[in-house]
Amino acid sequence: MHGKSTGRGLAASLGTVLLLAGLAAFAGGSPASADPNTTTPVSAGPADFTQAVPTGQPSQYSAPLERCANGVNHPVSGPNPILSEPLTTRFTSNVGLSEYVTFTGNQWYGTWNFVFTNTTSHILSTDCGVLVFRAPSSSDDHGYTATQPYGHPQQDYLEVPRGDGTSFYVARLGFHDVPLAQRQVAPGQSFTYALGGVPSSAITNTQIRDSLKFTADLDLKANESLIEHYGTDRLTN
Template sequence: MQRISTKRGLAAGLATAAVAAGIAALGSGGSAAADSTATSAVSAGPASYTQAVPTGAPSDYSSSLERCATGVNHPISGANPILSEPLTTAFASNVGLSEAVSYSGDQYYGDWTFTFTNTSSETLATDCAVLIWRAPSSSDDHSYTASQAYGHPQQDYLEVPRGDGTSFYIARLGFHDVSLAQRQVAPGQTFTYTWGGAPSTAITNDQIRDSLRFTADLNLSANQSMILHYGTNRLTN
Protein backbone atom coordinates (compact mmCIF):
# COMPACT_ATOMS: atom_id res chain seq x y z
CA MET A 1 0.00 0.00 0.00
CA GLN A 2 1.38 3.36 -0.99
CA ARG A 3 1.51 6.06 1.68
CA ILE A 4 3.07 9.44 2.17
CA SER A 5 5.11 10.12 5.28
CA THR A 6 5.81 13.57 6.68
CA LYS A 7 7.55 12.69 9.92
CA ARG A 8 10.98 12.57 8.27
CA GLY A 9 10.36 15.03 5.49
CA LEU A 10 9.29 17.77 7.88
CA ALA A 11 11.93 17.15 10.50
CA ALA A 12 14.48 19.62 9.15
CA GLY A 13 14.63 22.72 6.99
CA LEU A 14 16.15 22.76 3.55
CA ALA A 15 19.15 24.80 4.60
CA THR A 16 20.38 21.95 6.83
CA ALA A 17 19.66 19.01 4.52
CA ALA A 18 22.81 17.48 3.03
CA VAL A 19 24.34 14.14 2.09
CA ALA A 20 26.53 13.08 5.00
CA ALA A 21 30.22 13.79 4.47
CA GLY A 22 32.54 10.84 4.14
CA ILE A 23 30.05 8.39 2.67
CA ALA A 24 31.69 6.58 -0.22
CA ALA A 25 30.20 7.03 -3.67
CA LEU A 26 28.56 4.01 -5.29
CA GLY A 27 30.06 3.21 -8.67
CA SER A 28 27.88 2.71 -11.72
CA GLY A 29 28.77 -0.95 -11.88
CA GLY A 30 27.92 -1.75 -8.26
CA SER A 31 24.84 -3.02 -6.51
CA ALA A 32 22.11 -0.80 -5.17
CA ALA A 33 21.92 -3.01 -2.08
CA ALA A 34 24.30 -1.49 0.46
CA ASP A 35 24.31 -0.30 4.05
CA SER A 36 25.09 3.34 3.36
CA THR A 37 26.07 4.72 -0.03
CA ALA A 38 25.91 8.01 -1.87
CA THR A 39 26.57 9.21 -5.38
CA SER A 40 28.49 12.25 -6.42
CA ALA A 41 26.41 15.28 -7.38
CA VAL A 42 25.53 16.19 -10.94
CA SER A 43 24.16 19.50 -12.21
CA ALA A 44 21.69 20.65 -14.84
CA GLY A 45 19.54 23.61 -15.74
CA PRO A 46 20.09 27.32 -16.35
CA ALA A 47 21.66 29.66 -13.81
CA SER A 48 19.04 32.30 -14.56
CA TYR A 49 15.37 31.93 -15.43
CA THR A 50 12.03 33.66 -14.89
CA GLN A 51 9.40 32.14 -12.59
CA ALA A 52 5.95 33.68 -12.22
CA VAL A 53 4.96 34.65 -8.67
CA PRO A 54 1.58 33.37 -7.49
CA THR A 55 -0.98 35.60 -5.83
CA GLY A 56 -3.27 34.89 -2.90
CA ALA A 57 -2.99 34.00 0.74
CA PRO A 58 -2.44 30.69 2.53
CA SER A 59 -5.67 28.67 2.75
CA ASP A 60 -7.24 30.76 -0.05
CA TYR A 61 -7.79 27.68 -2.19
CA SER A 62 -9.14 29.62 -5.16
CA SER A 63 -5.85 31.53 -5.48
CA SER A 64 -2.82 30.62 -7.57
CA LEU A 65 -0.75 30.31 -4.38
CA GLU A 66 -2.77 27.23 -3.44
CA ARG A 67 -3.05 25.82 -6.97
CA CYS A 68 -1.53 22.45 -5.99
CA ALA A 69 -2.98 22.25 -2.48
CA THR A 70 -5.79 19.96 -3.55
CA GLY A 71 -6.11 17.40 -6.28
CA VAL A 72 -7.87 14.33 -7.60
CA ASN A 73 -6.87 11.10 -9.34
CA HIS A 74 -6.42 11.27 -13.10
CA PRO A 75 -6.71 7.69 -14.36
CA ILE A 76 -5.78 6.97 -17.97
CA SER A 77 -6.71 4.01 -20.14
CA GLY A 78 -4.20 1.67 -21.72
CA ALA A 79 -0.46 1.53 -21.19
CA ASN A 80 1.10 4.52 -19.51
CA PRO A 81 2.84 6.68 -22.14
CA ILE A 82 6.03 6.84 -20.09
CA LEU A 83 6.69 3.19 -20.98
CA SER A 84 7.25 4.13 -24.62
CA GLU A 85 9.47 7.14 -23.90
CA PRO A 86 13.28 6.94 -24.15
CA LEU A 87 15.05 6.38 -20.84
CA THR A 88 16.54 9.48 -19.26
CA THR A 89 20.25 8.78 -18.75
CA ALA A 90 21.46 12.23 -17.63
CA PHE A 91 19.90 14.45 -14.96
CA ALA A 92 17.68 17.07 -16.59
CA SER A 93 16.15 20.20 -15.07
CA ASN A 94 14.55 23.42 -16.31
CA VAL A 95 16.12 25.33 -13.38
CA GLY A 96 19.67 25.35 -12.05
CA LEU A 97 20.08 22.44 -9.61
CA SER A 98 22.64 19.93 -8.50
CA GLU A 99 21.40 16.52 -7.44
CA ALA A 100 22.79 13.48 -5.65
CA VAL A 101 21.27 10.24 -4.37
CA SER A 102 22.05 8.53 -1.07
CA TYR A 103 20.83 5.17 0.23
CA SER A 104 20.62 4.12 3.86
CA GLY A 105 19.49 0.61 4.75
CA ASP A 106 20.40 -2.99 4.05
CA GLN A 107 19.77 -5.57 1.35
CA TYR A 108 16.14 -5.92 2.48
CA TYR A 109 14.90 -2.36 2.95
CA GLY A 110 16.10 1.20 3.12
CA ASP A 111 15.58 4.82 2.14
CA TRP A 112 16.83 6.71 -0.88
CA THR A 113 17.14 10.48 -0.75
CA PHE A 114 17.49 12.95 -3.57
CA THR A 115 19.39 15.96 -2.24
CA PHE A 116 18.98 19.03 -4.43
CA THR A 117 20.95 22.27 -4.19
CA ASN A 118 19.79 25.45 -5.86
CA THR A 119 22.80 26.33 -8.03
CA SER A 120 21.05 29.20 -9.80
CA SER A 121 21.01 32.89 -9.01
CA GLU A 122 17.23 32.78 -8.53
CA THR A 123 15.02 31.89 -5.58
CA LEU A 124 13.20 28.73 -6.61
CA ALA A 125 9.57 28.04 -5.71
CA THR A 126 9.21 24.27 -5.54
CA ASP A 127 5.41 24.30 -5.51
CA CYS A 128 3.95 22.10 -8.28
CA ALA A 129 7.37 20.89 -9.45
CA VAL A 130 7.30 17.45 -11.08
CA LEU A 131 9.94 14.77 -10.46
CA ILE A 132 10.19 11.75 -12.77
CA TRP A 133 12.79 9.07 -12.05
CA ARG A 134 13.46 5.33 -12.26
CA ALA A 135 14.22 3.18 -9.20
CA PRO A 136 13.52 -0.28 -7.74
CA SER A 137 9.85 -1.21 -7.91
CA SER A 138 7.33 -1.23 -5.07
CA SER A 139 8.35 1.86 -3.09
CA ASP A 140 6.00 2.23 -0.13
CA ASP A 141 6.95 5.53 1.52
CA HIS A 142 7.47 8.98 0.00
CA SER A 143 8.27 12.32 1.62
CA TYR A 144 9.95 15.63 1.00
CA THR A 145 11.01 18.68 2.97
CA ALA A 146 9.60 22.15 2.81
CA SER A 147 11.88 25.17 2.67
CA GLN A 148 11.28 25.58 6.39
CA ALA A 149 10.81 22.91 9.08
CA TYR A 150 7.14 22.77 8.13
CA GLY A 151 5.15 23.26 4.97
CA HIS A 152 2.06 21.03 4.81
CA PRO A 153 3.15 19.05 1.73
CA GLN A 154 0.88 17.24 -0.70
CA GLN A 155 1.70 15.04 -3.67
CA ASP A 156 0.30 13.79 -6.92
CA TYR A 157 2.07 10.48 -7.35
CA LEU A 158 2.27 7.42 -9.57
CA GLU A 159 4.42 4.32 -9.90
CA VAL A 160 4.62 2.69 -13.33
CA PRO A 161 6.35 -0.73 -13.21
CA ARG A 162 8.58 -1.63 -16.17
CA GLY A 163 8.58 -5.38 -15.50
CA ASP A 164 12.35 -5.56 -15.03
CA GLY A 165 12.53 -4.90 -11.30
CA THR A 166 12.41 -1.13 -11.78
CA SER A 167 9.60 1.38 -12.02
CA PHE A 168 9.10 4.91 -13.19
CA TYR A 169 7.99 7.24 -10.40
CA ILE A 170 6.17 10.49 -11.07
CA ALA A 171 5.53 12.98 -8.26
CA ARG A 172 4.20 16.54 -8.29
CA LEU A 173 5.03 18.48 -5.12
CA GLY A 174 2.44 20.77 -3.58
CA PHE A 175 2.01 22.81 -0.42
CA HIS A 176 -0.93 24.31 1.43
CA ASP A 177 -1.67 26.72 4.26
CA VAL A 178 1.81 28.27 4.34
CA SER A 179 3.26 31.47 2.91
CA LEU A 180 5.14 31.70 -0.37
CA ALA A 181 8.44 32.12 1.48
CA GLN A 182 7.98 28.72 3.11
CA ARG A 183 7.73 27.12 -0.33
CA GLN A 184 10.91 28.67 -1.70
CA VAL A 185 14.56 27.66 -1.91
CA ALA A 186 17.15 30.45 -1.99
CA PRO A 187 20.37 30.17 -4.01
CA GLY A 188 22.70 27.73 -2.30
CA GLN A 189 19.98 26.13 -0.19
CA THR A 190 19.04 22.46 -0.40
CA PHE A 191 15.86 20.44 -0.34
CA THR A 192 15.27 16.70 -0.31
CA TYR A 193 12.89 14.03 -1.52
CA THR A 194 12.99 10.60 0.17
CA TRP A 195 11.38 7.30 -0.68
CA GLY A 196 11.62 3.86 0.87
CA GLY A 197 11.62 0.32 -0.45
CA ALA A 198 13.60 -2.82 -1.09
CA PRO A 199 16.81 -2.35 -3.09
CA SER A 200 17.46 -4.23 -6.31
CA THR A 201 20.53 -4.99 -8.38
CA ALA A 202 18.41 -4.09 -11.44
CA ILE A 203 19.49 -0.45 -11.05
CA THR A 204 22.36 1.36 -9.33
CA ASN A 205 22.26 4.59 -7.39
CA ASP A 206 24.15 6.34 -10.17
CA GLN A 207 21.52 5.20 -12.65
CA ILE A 208 18.75 6.42 -10.34
CA ARG A 209 20.47 9.80 -10.08
CA ASP A 210 20.88 10.07 -13.84
CA SER A 211 17.29 9.04 -14.56
CA LEU A 212 15.79 12.09 -12.88
CA ARG A 213 13.88 14.82 -14.70
CA PHE A 214 12.97 17.85 -12.57
CA THR A 215 10.41 20.29 -13.98
CA ALA A 216 9.70 23.40 -11.93
CA ASP A 217 6.41 25.22 -12.48
CA LEU A 218 7.59 28.45 -14.08
CA ASN A 219 4.29 29.84 -15.40
CA LEU A 220 1.69 28.91 -12.72
CA SER A 221 0.28 26.16 -14.95
CA ALA A 222 0.97 23.71 -12.09
CA ASN A 223 2.54 21.37 -14.67
CA GLN A 224 -1.02 20.14 -15.09
CA SER A 225 -0.45 18.86 -18.62
CA MET A 226 2.16 16.41 -17.30
CA ILE A 227 -0.17 15.26 -14.53
CA LEU A 228 -2.97 14.58 -17.00
CA HIS A 229 -0.59 12.94 -19.49
CA TYR A 230 0.77 10.41 -17.01
CA GLY A 231 -2.40 9.94 -14.93
CA THR A 232 -1.19 10.50 -11.40
CA ASN A 233 -3.08 9.89 -8.15
CA ARG A 234 -3.47 12.32 -5.25
CA LEU A 235 -1.87 11.21 -1.99
CA THR A 236 -2.89 12.61 1.38
CA ASN A 237 -0.29 14.06 3.74
Protein backbone atom coordinates in the same frame (compact mmCIF):
# COMPACT_ATOMS: atom_id res chain seq x y z
CA MET B 1 3.97 21.78 9.86
CA HIS B 2 6.04 19.72 7.53
CA GLY B 3 5.07 16.44 6.05
CA LYS B 4 5.90 13.16 4.37
CA SER B 5 3.70 11.02 2.14
CA THR B 6 3.57 7.29 1.67
CA GLY B 7 2.14 4.89 -0.91
CA ARG B 8 -0.59 4.20 1.64
CA GLY B 9 -1.47 7.90 1.67
CA LEU B 10 -0.16 10.72 3.79
CA ALA B 11 -0.20 9.26 7.28
CA ALA B 12 -0.26 10.92 10.64
CA SER B 13 2.91 12.90 10.21
CA LEU B 14 4.35 14.05 6.95
CA GLY B 15 7.91 13.77 8.28
CA THR B 16 10.38 16.15 9.90
CA VAL B 17 12.67 18.76 8.54
CA LEU B 18 15.91 17.25 7.31
CA LEU B 19 18.93 19.37 8.12
CA LEU B 20 21.52 18.08 5.70
CA ALA B 21 24.95 17.55 7.22
CA GLY B 22 27.73 18.95 5.15
CA LEU B 23 25.50 21.27 3.13
CA ALA B 24 28.18 23.94 2.92
CA ALA B 25 30.70 21.40 1.67
CA PHE B 26 28.23 20.17 -0.92
CA ALA B 27 27.50 23.65 -2.20
CA GLY B 28 31.19 24.12 -2.89
CA GLY B 29 32.11 20.60 -3.94
CA SER B 30 31.01 17.00 -3.58
CA PRO B 31 29.35 15.17 -0.68
CA ALA B 32 31.11 12.31 1.10
CA SER B 33 32.14 10.64 -2.14
CA ALA B 34 34.09 7.98 -0.21
CA ASP B 35 30.74 6.55 0.87
CA PRO B 36 29.80 3.83 -1.68
CA ASN B 37 26.13 4.52 -0.97
CA THR B 38 26.42 8.20 -1.97
CA THR B 39 26.84 9.25 -5.57
CA THR B 40 28.82 12.23 -6.75
CA PRO B 41 26.69 15.28 -7.58
CA VAL B 42 25.65 16.22 -11.09
CA SER B 43 24.30 19.55 -12.33
CA ALA B 44 21.69 20.55 -14.87
CA GLY B 45 19.50 23.45 -15.87
CA PRO B 46 20.04 27.11 -16.68
CA ALA B 47 21.67 29.42 -14.18
CA ASP B 48 19.13 32.09 -15.08
CA PHE B 49 15.38 31.54 -15.06
CA THR B 50 12.18 33.49 -14.56
CA GLN B 51 9.45 32.13 -12.31
CA ALA B 52 6.05 33.76 -11.99
CA VAL B 53 5.06 34.69 -8.43
CA PRO B 54 1.57 33.55 -7.38
CA THR B 55 -0.90 35.91 -5.75
CA GLY B 56 -3.22 35.08 -2.89
CA GLN B 57 -3.01 34.10 0.74
CA PRO B 58 -2.62 30.74 2.50
CA SER B 59 -5.91 28.79 2.66
CA GLN B 60 -7.40 31.02 -0.06
CA TYR B 61 -7.98 28.00 -2.27
CA SER B 62 -9.22 29.85 -5.34
CA ALA B 63 -6.00 31.89 -5.48
CA PRO B 64 -2.93 30.94 -7.55
CA LEU B 65 -0.87 30.46 -4.38
CA GLU B 66 -2.98 27.41 -3.54
CA ARG B 67 -3.14 26.05 -7.10
CA CYS B 68 -1.71 22.66 -6.03
CA ALA B 69 -3.46 22.46 -2.67
CA ASN B 70 -6.11 20.16 -4.06
CA GLY B 71 -5.99 17.53 -6.76
CA VAL B 72 -7.82 14.65 -8.37
CA ASN B 73 -6.82 11.33 -9.90
CA HIS B 74 -5.99 11.31 -13.61
CA PRO B 75 -6.34 7.70 -14.79
CA VAL B 76 -5.07 6.86 -18.28
CA SER B 77 -6.53 4.19 -20.53
CA GLY B 78 -4.20 1.51 -21.83
CA PRO B 79 -0.46 1.28 -21.13
CA ASN B 80 1.04 4.30 -19.43
CA PRO B 81 2.75 6.52 -22.03
CA ILE B 82 5.94 6.66 -19.97
CA LEU B 83 6.63 3.03 -20.90
CA SER B 84 7.16 3.99 -24.54
CA GLU B 85 9.25 7.08 -23.88
CA PRO B 86 13.08 7.02 -24.10
CA LEU B 87 14.88 6.40 -20.82
CA THR B 88 16.37 9.47 -19.19
CA THR B 89 20.05 8.69 -18.66
CA ARG B 90 21.27 12.13 -17.65
CA PHE B 91 19.84 14.37 -14.94
CA THR B 92 17.81 17.17 -16.49
CA SER B 93 16.09 20.23 -15.04
CA ASN B 94 14.50 23.43 -16.29
CA VAL B 95 16.21 25.39 -13.47
CA GLY B 96 19.78 25.27 -12.22
CA LEU B 97 20.15 22.44 -9.70
CA SER B 98 22.75 20.04 -8.41
CA GLU B 99 21.60 16.55 -7.50
CA TYR B 100 23.05 13.52 -5.80
CA VAL B 101 21.56 10.31 -4.41
CA THR B 102 22.39 8.69 -1.11
CA PHE B 103 21.13 5.33 0.17
CA THR B 104 20.71 4.33 3.81
CA GLY B 105 19.70 0.79 4.71
CA ASN B 106 20.56 -2.78 3.81
CA GLN B 107 19.73 -5.43 1.21
CA TRP B 108 16.24 -5.86 2.67
CA TYR B 109 15.07 -2.27 2.96
CA GLY B 110 16.38 1.26 2.74
CA THR B 111 15.77 4.87 1.76
CA TRP B 112 17.10 6.75 -1.25
CA ASN B 113 17.42 10.49 -0.77
CA PHE B 114 17.51 12.69 -3.86
CA VAL B 115 19.31 15.80 -2.61
CA PHE B 116 18.93 18.94 -4.73
CA THR B 117 20.70 22.26 -4.24
CA ASN B 118 19.63 25.51 -5.86
CA THR B 119 22.75 26.52 -7.80
CA THR B 120 21.29 29.74 -9.20
CA SER B 121 21.19 33.25 -7.78
CA HIS B 122 17.38 33.20 -7.79
CA ILE B 123 14.92 31.99 -5.18
CA LEU B 124 13.22 28.80 -6.41
CA SER B 125 9.67 27.80 -5.55
CA THR B 126 9.28 24.02 -5.51
CA ASP B 127 5.49 24.23 -5.29
CA CYS B 128 3.94 22.15 -8.11
CA GLY B 129 7.37 20.94 -9.25
CA VAL B 130 7.36 17.50 -10.91
CA LEU B 131 9.94 14.74 -10.47
CA VAL B 132 10.11 11.83 -12.91
CA PHE B 133 12.68 9.12 -12.24
CA ARG B 134 13.39 5.38 -12.23
CA ALA B 135 14.16 3.33 -9.11
CA PRO B 136 13.51 -0.13 -7.61
CA SER B 137 9.87 -1.17 -7.77
CA SER B 138 7.29 -1.24 -4.98
CA SER B 139 8.25 1.81 -2.94
CA ASP B 140 6.08 2.08 0.14
CA ASP B 141 7.32 5.37 1.55
CA HIS B 142 8.05 8.65 -0.21
CA GLY B 143 8.06 12.31 0.67
CA TYR B 144 9.66 15.73 0.67
CA THR B 145 11.97 17.42 3.17
CA ALA B 146 13.99 20.61 3.16
CA THR B 147 16.56 22.70 4.97
CA GLN B 148 13.84 24.90 6.41
CA PRO B 149 10.31 24.18 7.67
CA TYR B 150 7.89 23.58 4.82
CA GLY B 151 4.20 23.47 5.59
CA HIS B 152 1.59 20.89 4.73
CA PRO B 153 3.19 19.19 1.70
CA GLN B 154 1.34 16.57 -0.29
CA GLN B 155 1.72 14.88 -3.66
CA ASP B 156 0.25 13.79 -6.92
CA TYR B 157 2.02 10.46 -7.32
CA LEU B 158 2.32 7.43 -9.58
CA GLU B 159 4.45 4.30 -9.85
CA VAL B 160 4.64 2.54 -13.22
CA PRO B 161 6.40 -0.86 -13.01
CA ARG B 162 8.61 -1.80 -15.96
CA GLY B 163 8.65 -5.52 -15.17
CA ASP B 164 12.44 -5.65 -14.72
CA GLY B 165 12.65 -4.87 -11.01
CA THR B 166 12.45 -1.12 -11.61
CA SER B 167 9.61 1.35 -11.91
CA PHE B 168 9.07 4.84 -13.16
CA TYR B 169 7.93 7.25 -10.47
CA VAL B 170 6.13 10.54 -11.06
CA ALA B 171 5.54 12.98 -8.21
CA ARG B 172 4.20 16.53 -8.19
CA LEU B 173 4.97 18.43 -4.99
CA GLY B 174 2.13 20.50 -3.59
CA PHE B 175 1.70 22.75 -0.56
CA HIS B 176 -1.17 24.44 1.22
CA ASP B 177 -1.97 26.73 4.12
CA VAL B 178 1.52 28.25 4.37
CA PRO B 179 3.05 31.51 3.09
CA LEU B 180 4.95 31.65 -0.19
CA ALA B 181 8.29 31.93 1.63
CA GLN B 182 7.80 28.49 3.15
CA ARG B 183 7.51 26.97 -0.34
CA GLN B 184 10.77 28.45 -1.59
CA VAL B 185 14.42 27.39 -1.68
CA ALA B 186 17.00 30.15 -1.52
CA PRO B 187 20.24 30.12 -3.54
CA GLY B 188 22.61 27.55 -2.10
CA GLN B 189 19.87 25.85 -0.06
CA SER B 190 18.73 22.26 -0.56
CA PHE B 191 15.61 20.15 -0.64
CA THR B 192 15.26 16.38 -0.62
CA TYR B 193 12.87 13.83 -2.02
CA ALA B 194 13.02 10.47 -0.23
CA LEU B 195 11.97 7.06 -1.53
CA GLY B 196 11.78 3.98 0.67
CA GLY B 197 11.79 0.39 -0.52
CA VAL B 198 13.69 -2.80 -1.23
CA PRO B 199 16.93 -2.43 -3.22
CA SER B 200 17.27 -4.15 -6.60
CA SER B 201 20.35 -5.21 -8.52
CA ALA B 202 18.52 -4.06 -11.66
CA ILE B 203 19.55 -0.44 -11.09
CA THR B 204 22.46 1.34 -9.40
CA ASN B 205 22.37 4.51 -7.33
CA THR B 206 24.15 6.33 -10.15
CA GLN B 207 21.54 5.19 -12.65
CA ILE B 208 18.80 6.31 -10.27
CA ARG B 209 20.48 9.72 -10.00
CA ASP B 210 20.81 10.08 -13.76
CA SER B 211 17.25 8.98 -14.47
CA LEU B 212 15.72 12.02 -12.82
CA LYS B 213 14.02 14.89 -14.60
CA PHE B 214 12.90 17.87 -12.51
CA THR B 215 10.38 20.36 -13.91
CA ALA B 216 9.74 23.46 -11.83
CA ASP B 217 6.43 25.27 -12.30
CA LEU B 218 7.56 28.52 -13.90
CA ASP B 219 4.27 29.82 -15.31
CA LEU B 220 1.70 29.04 -12.57
CA LYS B 221 0.11 26.33 -14.75
CA ALA B 222 1.04 23.83 -12.03
CA ASN B 223 2.61 21.36 -14.49
CA GLU B 224 -0.93 20.10 -14.92
CA SER B 225 -0.28 18.78 -18.42
CA LEU B 226 2.51 16.53 -17.11
CA ILE B 227 0.50 14.89 -14.34
CA GLU B 228 -2.50 14.42 -16.63
CA HIS B 229 -0.24 12.89 -19.29
CA TYR B 230 1.16 10.32 -16.85
CA GLY B 231 -2.08 9.71 -14.95
CA THR B 232 -1.09 10.51 -11.38
CA ASP B 233 -3.21 9.92 -8.28
CA ARG B 234 -3.72 12.51 -5.56
CA LEU B 235 -2.54 11.18 -2.22
CA THR B 236 -4.79 12.03 0.70
CA ASN B 237 -3.62 14.56 3.24
